[in-house]
Amino acid sequence: MSSHAEAAHHHGPPIANQSSRVDARVLGMLLFIASETMLFGSFFTAYFFVRVVNPGAPSSWPPHPYHFPIFVAGVNTAILVTSSFTMHWALQSIKRGNRPAFLAGMTLTFLMGVAFLSTQIVEYLHVGFNTSSGAFASVFFGLTGLHGAHVFVGLTLLGMVLVRGFRGHFSPEHHHGVELPGIYWHFVDVMWIVVYSTVYLL
Amino acid sequence: MESPFRSEAAAFRFLLLVIGAFALIVVAGLINRWLGLAVFLLLSAAAVGLYLRQRGERPPRQQVAHLSPPDEHRVLVIANETVGGEELMEEIGELALAGHARFHVVCPALNSRLKTWTSDSDAAREAAQERLDATLRRLSDVGIESTGEVGDLDPLVAIEDAIRTFHPDEIVISTHPLGKSNWLERGVVTAARERFDLNVTHVVVDLEAAQSQTS
Numbered sequence: 001m002s003s004h005a006e007a008a009h010h011h012g013p014p015i016a017n018q019s020s021r022v023d024a025r026v027l028g029m030l031l032f033i034a035s036e037t038m039l040f041g042s043f044f045t046a047y048f049f050v051r052v053v054n055p056g057a058p059s060s061w062p063p064h065p066y067h068f069p070i071f072v073a074g075v076n077t078a079i080l081v082t083s084s085f086t087m088h089w090a091l092q093s094i095k096r097g098n099r100p101a102f103l104a105g106m107t108l109t110f111l112m113g114v115a116f117l118s119t120q121i122v123e124y125l126h127v128g129f130n131t132s133s134g135a136f137a138s139v140f141f142g143l144t145g146l147h148g149a150h151v152f153v154g155l156t157l158l159g160m161v162l163v164r165g166f167r168g169h170f171s172p173e174h175h176h177g178v179e180l181p182g183i184y185w186h187f188v189d190v191m192w193i194v195v196y197s198t199v200y201l202l
Numbered sequence: 203m204e205s206p207f208r209s210e211a212a213a214f215r216f217l218l219l220v221i222g223a224f225a226l227i228v229v230a231g232l233i234n235r236w237l238g239l240a241v242f243l244l245l246s247a248a249a250v251g252l253y254l255r256q257r258g259e260r261p262p263r264q265q266v267a268h269l270s271p272p273d274e275h276r277v278l279v280i281a282n283e284t285v286g287g288e289e290l291m292e293e294i295g296e297l298a299l300a301g302h303a304r305f306h307v308v309c310p311a312l313n314s315r316l317k318t319w320t321s322d323s324d325a326a327r328e329a330a331q332e333r334l335d336a337t338l339r340r341l342s343d344v345g346i347e348s349t350g351e352v353g354d355l356d357p358l359v360a361i362e363d364a365i366r367t368f369h370p371d372e373i374v375i376s377t378h379p380l381g382k383s384n385w386l387e388r389g390v391v392t393a394a395r396e397r398f399d400l401n402v403t404h405v406v407v408d409l410e411a412a413q414s415q416t417s
Contacts, residue, residue, distance in 0.1 A: 024321060026208065031320075033207050081221065088214045182210035186217045193217075197224040202231045202238065 029180050033187050036150070040191055043146055047139040047199065054135070061202075062136055066129050068200050076119045077196050080151075083112035084189045087158075091182050097172045099165075106162050106178075109185070113155045120148050140199060147195050150188045157181035265399050270304070270371060278364050279307045280357055281376035282330065285337045287407030290376040297374075298346050305341065306368045307350035309334040310360045318355055327352050357390050358397065365398070373398065376405045 051057055062068055090105025129137045161181050164170065170178055206216035223245050231238025270276045277297055281290055285307065297303050313326035330352045341348045353360025361373060375391050377383040385391070395402045 183213045186213035
């Protein structure tokens with residue numbers, strides 16, 4: 001490029017050819033996840049207030065005579081963690097051009113997500129308390145419900161990837177549409193690990 | 203340390219770390235509540251320590267391929283506010299007189315971190331482009347043919363970007379004097395000498411002194 005050519009001004013957004021620039025779509029997902037972390041943070045603050053800081057905090061968790069279905073939620077946790085493995089497998093497969101493995105991975109991930117959400121709904125129906133049972137029940141349904149809503153959003157994204165995948169979309173060169181829902185799905189999984197550990201186990 | 207959600211693979215690794223960390227916290231918490239809290243604090247401190255340690259690590263020295271013809275000397279000039287300074291022009295003039303030199307000028311688009319993260323860099327790039335255009339015109343006026351581009355706000359990253367396309371034999375970094383230069387305060391010149399296997403010349407341009415002389 002000569003000095004004269006340099007003088008000709010470039011129109012539109014700057015050319016994204018610099019190694020340091022974060023891809024705009026990845027940056028968008030990062031900012032979204034940052035805001036989601038703050039949202040979960042506010043719910044965890046309410047949870048810790050009810051359980052620890054509140055002068056009327058229950059001596060046992062959950063308060064007598066209620067019980068959390070730890071085993072069922074544990075199985076659900078295993079399902080969700082496994083779905084992250086299949087998600088990772090699906091993305092690695094499409095990166096290597098292995099379409100059948102990609103579709104199998106995405107289908108398994110989607111089905112496990114549906115299984116998680118269905119189990120959570122069944123858990124709500126049989127848990128033995130509802131939102132009017134006290135502050136502990138409110139934060140329980142608030143936190144797990146907020147997470148369930150995120151699983152639903154994740155399933156919607158995975159569903160779109162699945163449909164596009166079966167229609168022949170994505171390739172080793174173009175798989176950004178799988179990468180971003182994958183990041184989101186792992187984030188949902190990370191949040192569940194935190195929710196399950198703090199609400200159910202500790 | 204890169205963001206744990208920078209890519210799917212990074213997010214997956216982060217998930218595995220979180221599973222391991224919370225498994226430890228839960229086991230410790232079930233043994234004793236205070237032990238669980240201690241493990242949580244210990245792991246948090248370890249994560250912060252790891253972050254600070256990785257942040258301070260310097261990348262290994264880069265071997266730069268010399269692809270210029272034997273009779274050509276490629277000079278990469280990194281400057282921003284001082285890009286039109288007399289001292290820098292004199293240095294470029296001397297290098298041009300010494301032999302067949304080719305110049306590539308890079309003006310890093312100075313911007314705040316927040317604006318960079320949100321891709322609000324248009325104004326910074328426009329300002330850098332204006333300075334660059336003026337400098338290239340000035341060099342052209344005195345018979346020195348040169349090319350140029352607007353670079354990343356981090357001068358070291360801007361150098362790395364330019365090295366990939368220009369393959370220089372020498373780097374000239376122009377800064378304000380010590381005490382007024384943000385780049386010197388951050389050790390940009392020293393870092394460039396450590397990181398790149400090239401001759402790095404540092405030119406100090408005192409714009410205030412030049413202005414007071416002219417007024």
